[in-house]
Amino acid sequence: MYKPRKLHPISAIINFMKSLKDAIFPLIIVFLFNGNMFRGDVEWIPLLIWAGALLLILSFGVIRWLRFRYWLEDGELRIEYGLIFRKKRYIPIDRIQSLNFSEGIFHRPFQLVKVTVETAGSTGNQQAEAELTAISRMEADQLEGLIFDVKNHGKGTEAGEDEAPQQPERTKVFEMRNKDLVLMAVTSGGAGVVLSGVGFFFSQILDILPVGVIYEEVLNWIKIGVLVVAAAIFVIVLVAYGISILLTMLRYARFTVLLDGEDLVITRGWLEKKQMTIPLNRIQGIRIDENWIRQPLGYASVTLISAGGSIQKEAEQQLRLLPMIKKTEIPHVLKNVLKDYKIDVEYNRLPARAKIRYMIRSSWFAWAACIPVSYFFYPYGLLSIFAALGFTGIGWLSYRDAGWNLSGQQLSLKSRSFIKQTFIMKKYRIQSTYLNQSVLQRRAHLKSLLVALKSGAGTVVAPCLYMDQKDAEHILNWYRPYS
Amino acid sequence: MEPSKRISQRALTLWRIYGVIYTSVTLLLTIGGIILVILFDWPWWLIAIAAAILVLETVFLIWLIPSIRWKRWRYEVTEQDIELQHGLFIITRTLVPMVRVQHVDTEQGPLLRKFKLSTISISTAATVHEIPALDEEEAEHLRQSISSFARVAEEDV
Incomplete structure (x- = not known):
């Protein structure tokens, strides 16, 4: 490990595929503008440009692989790459928070893994992050071992760093049952995402294809009848839903949580196997989500709020500790992992005078929209009243589901917008606390509490709106550090 | 209070x-x-x-x-915490413990400089808090004391 090493040659291909993915849309457009291939009058110049671009991307991938070196030296993980601009990135091993492994479809046949190095990410940009596109499983394990050796060795000389010694054995904390996996896929909101993807695809095609032709086609369709269109839409929705179910199942198959000394290790995935390490001491709090399909079934998901790493976009998915679990089982599972977090606490409800405010808050815009809609689309516009009533109902639910609890060092806040969320956090992890009060709330002696936690490179805010003023101030005083 | x-x-x-x-x-x-x-x-x-x-x-x-x-604008800085209160229709009260403070900046635009004023912003790991238009010297003094208090207060993030 102390000599510079290359990545596995397959990384050239992976680099190529990655660049290709970014360039795919321009390439498809060039292809589509290339006359009508079926009539035989192919224009050669665009095709040549196409081939040239492809070749260029491929050679970039190969060069990137050729110039990439990594090794360990002087307690640092050192990486050098780049053809014209030589880039060197040295990461002190003490700064490394975790190594994450993942295996894509290209990795599987060759026993390779992709290694992502997570650091504390002090400034929030992605500067100190590193990625080894493909190395052999053996090398990865060796690297992990060496890095932990260095970290533990450095512990003796460096005061202030307090990290518990690594335990060799891993204990399994949680494994998702197949029944739950299926239930999760079926009740996931992913269908919406796939649908918007389909919509995006169609909008792209409409931009590319000559609109006049399409227009006539559409007129013909209308002649055939609205029924066919409706059926088509229904089929598309159904297919999208199916794809979403499949994707969720692939992504979360064999979901397992292991406790490895002071780290949590999450592994998941069927085609692409992912492993994610979260140091326990970076965990800032936990969030329990219950969406409106899963809540009646008694299911919830648990997400960790972690300060570790520079993960930003995908953080949500990666930090899901228990993606689908019976709510009653959560305390039992977390008891082994996060010992000082109490899950089954009694929540204090909000005062009754907050109820009407929740209802107004969630529905005033709907009622306001109701008036012009009912007026301009007279008979059918009146139906909008039902929508407004629906929003009022959501407000009532939000009131019913809101709550708070203080016990020792722990603050728990419950709230609902559409999804019911419960935040559980420790006093010493809260970054700052806000109390809001509008002029109207002052008359009713109500205050809103907002609590900020660090999450990755950003912030997450746990709310509890319209609490009794005394309770809100009590919590603020609880948060105040005493001398 | x-x-x-x-x-x-x-x-x-x-x-x-x-x-x-x-x-x-x-x-x-x-x-x-x-x-x-x-x-x-x-x-x-x-x-x-x-x-x-x-x-x-x-x-x-x-x-x-x-x-x-x-x-409406009020603030108070002690060795333990920073407390702010401000707002027009919605009054926000903010509490930041000293142990959470990562760094403090002061900032001065041309108009502020003319009035010998300066804006101070206090950053935690996750949030930024601003006190606008403080007296220049007061802001300078505050920045120094906050950063020295923050150094004394110790606790892991």
């Missing part, structure tokens, strides 16, 4: 000047509008609307909002 200190009295004057700047932009637009109305024979009520906006802006931006804002 409320934080005790107010921000500089000069902030009020400064905010009123900002209000005057905004209003004079509207004034110029209104004058341009009046000329257009006369030249092209547009309806006269356009002028009335513009005048109403101008009056409202004068009342709110120059008179009401700066004074309410100034009256």
